[in-house]
Amino acid sequence: IKTWHNKNGEGKLFSCNFLDESGEIRATGFKEAVDQWYDVLQEGSVYYVSSCKVQLAKKQFSNVNHDYELTFERDTSIEKAEDNEGVPQITYNFTTLADLQSVEKDTTIDTIGVLKEVGDVNEIVSKTTSKPFSKRELTLVDNTGYNVRLTIWGNTALNFDVPTETVIAFKGVKVSDFGGRSLSLLSSGTMNVNPDIDEGHKLKGWYDAQGRNDTFSSHANSMATTSTSGRNDQMKTIAQVRDENLGMGESTDYFSLKATIVFVKSDTTFAYPACLSEGCNKKVVEVAEGEWRCERCDKGWPNPEWRYIMSINVSDHTGQMWLSLFDDVGRMVMGRPANDIMKMRDEMDNGEKEVFSNAVCQTYVFRCRAKMDTFQDQQRVRYQVSSAGPVNWSAEGKKLADMIKQYSLSDNDSLFVN
Template identity: 65%
Template sequence: MANAASHITRGALKSIFSDAEKAGRELPVIVLQCLQLKPMIQQQGGGGERYRLILSDTINFCQCMLATQTNHVVHDGKLVKGSIVRVKSYNPTRVKDKDVLIILDLEVIESLGTPDKLGDPVSFGSKAGEPADNTIAGTGFYGTKQEDTKPAPAPRREMQATRGGGSHNSNNVIYPIEALSPYAHKWTIKARVSAKSDIKTWHKNTGEGKLFSVNLLDESGEIKATAFNDQVDQFHDLLQEGQVYYISNPCSIRLAKKQFSNLPNDYELTFERDTVIEKAEDQSNVPQVRFNFCGIQALNDVEKDTTVDVIGVLKEAQEVSQITSKTTQKPYDKRELTIVDDSGYSVRVTIWGKTATNFDARTESVIAFKGVRVSDFGGRSLSLLSSGTMAVDPDIPECHKLKGWYDASGRNDNFATHNMSSMGNAAGRKDEDKNIFQVKDQNLGMEDTAYFTLKATVVYIKQENFAYAACLTQGCNKKVDNSSGEGWRCEKCNVTHDRPEYRYIMSVNVNDHTGQLWLSCFDDVGRVIMGRSADELMALRDEDETQFAAEFEAANCKKLSFRCRAKMDTFQDTPRVRYQVMSAGPLDYVAEAKKLTEMIKQYEMI
């Protein structure tokens, strides 16, 4: 042990993280001890294996990560806990506010054996006496869980990128995207272009320019990269969505502008004139895309303007419509999609531009959206960002699960929607269950606005004036007028559309075992009751009146859970209580059974 300790470069870690350039000159090679070695969990979509470890100079220890070209020391069984290693090339960086040493080249000094921990090292930056976290289990600097090291498969040869030329050599190292920071230098990443924007131009008093951006993905993370002006001409045709490239600095790394990016990375890249980009021959060992899905029902708990990923079965796709921006007066194409999932909820997703006009997915396809912004319009709705992407029937487990559910039972289900009342519940208000007799007997809504939940059966729907012609502008929904015969005009938006969007405004009579009640329903609830959009129903009325009437007949006898608001208003100078449905959905029999169980327990206590 004494012999091994004498070989350690004591104090090396402090020198490296205090002044990396000076340490690089004075300590080109350092000797450290390996205290722990763990594999990083493979992310969805596969990708190259990576290992992380803790290295000690007997005074301090720090988190480290092996570059992929050093994996052979693990595969060969040479690098284990306790090994003394000669680090011949390294690069200090910061990952999630932690000092991390990227190991670019090392060899194990096998003659020194694998002694127990040498000295009493503390985590770099810790003060004497403070408890040191010397494990890499739980949520470490890459947020992966602890796993035992298993025999690794045969090493995978990694083609290396060179800078400033057209060939590859072994002098460059493959950096993980998640380790990139302004502190990194002399790096190369191997990444897939998961998204690519159109070229955008701007004109200002100070000048004009153009840009485009790409999202880059490897097994460790994602990062946005942007090219401006001359670099647009240099790289736009080279970088193609779905392809894998080696990208080497010089390339600027700076703090990400979160308002323009939906990626979970604190940094972003800016291509420079001398940035080297080369297409990789091996396209297989980089993941295609990484999703972090939020269920449709769970959107109710997501903050407005948050960016999320969602997946669902396409229930409806409207035709492309066009709106005009109030600020720029430029026209924009959009298309409204409705998707559902096995939570029993649906949500509307708006897609824009070429994505909208080129959309050709069939109804009942599974669509995965990456980078949609959450709006509180209609409770919850989604809009695909320009930096977002969309995949139809992707080969991922979540897609296969949804297909199986939809084919087995989902095709015939009714779906609830998010609305403002459900948001109120999320904030803490709990609506009481009532039957129709209680609603009337307790005079709900006569004084203060009251909210309640009602389980009832639809027995009649008025077919007269069941829908109105609404503005196509997202978030407007005001009634439009076609009296001029020159299009459907919205006075609020000051815009004329080629067609309206029909939205439900229905009067529905419901019954339970205690009586009957008239309810007012708007578009989201109408879709749940009718099982299709008002646009579709209006078209059916013009094409086949018999089938149109049959649709209303089929909607009768549906038993649903209605979340209602009772509020006094005036109709033809007569005050009355109006019962408006805020949301509706299928009965949750598990939840209802639990309620009955609790009621029975209360009787047992008497």
């Protein structure tokens, strides 16, 4: 049940999906209909429904692919059917994790994956209502070689008790471009643990056979070197970045760099305590034990949300350089949220060293910007990573093959000196 408050008053509503052999349709009840029907309708039961209002679907609020939707009216009739035989099961139209990059932002989809990680419950405050609500981040993987973060909310987040390595099917998740691609379970969405469907069985078989030991890529950053603003970020070597004096002028310079991480600074500056208010992310100050305060929001929290603000040293065949990166890229590089590492540090867990060690010797394509910065009265160029992604070795091989073709060698020519 959802509530609303606006200049025209206040009220409450709920929605449900009806399924028959022809497809699905969404139905919504407002105010008195909530009291009348919310406790009557039970998932998995069969009903005879009549005298509903039919109108064009508001697809931004729906997880059903239907052009129309129903509204419960005062004379709506709902009767439970005793005969449940022949009732169709929930239908899915799954999008694989690899295909998320081609899905438009704010699209509602279905997806299925193996639960790889479960985050802690965090409480954040809504900007619009100033009310606190709970969220929990899950990490899913599938047999396309990708992982993705999926956020669940409210009681679903609080009551979530599914072990890792479990297959979960989600119906009605919203696609976001935050951090490349991420997902959010809508209030109208559903979650089916260990679904008895072909896709679920195949996914479980793949994970048990090989997926458990696979390495997964993230959408936290596409491999394209053209930004959303249309700017073309040319691929450079470290030597070219320095020789061309990128960032030394008045404007910001942009470039892409294929390099390998050789060192990650693991001192106390790799993360900062951030405000939990939605969209804030400002640094909070510990004013007393178990009390952190955000001066911007003027709110207090028992614990902060730790966010990455890291420095890494990278290398290619021409040299080395330092890069700065923030939370989205940090999560990809480290393979987990900063909260997990800070918890290890507080508990003196030796696993912290392993996490930093595993981040080294990994190769990525970094999309960077170079800009002159002043630090302690000294000017220097700062190289900041805006996004990163794994190397597409197939595309890399094609590019090298095209470079070789530019030499226009005949069959009798050789690249080697006799």
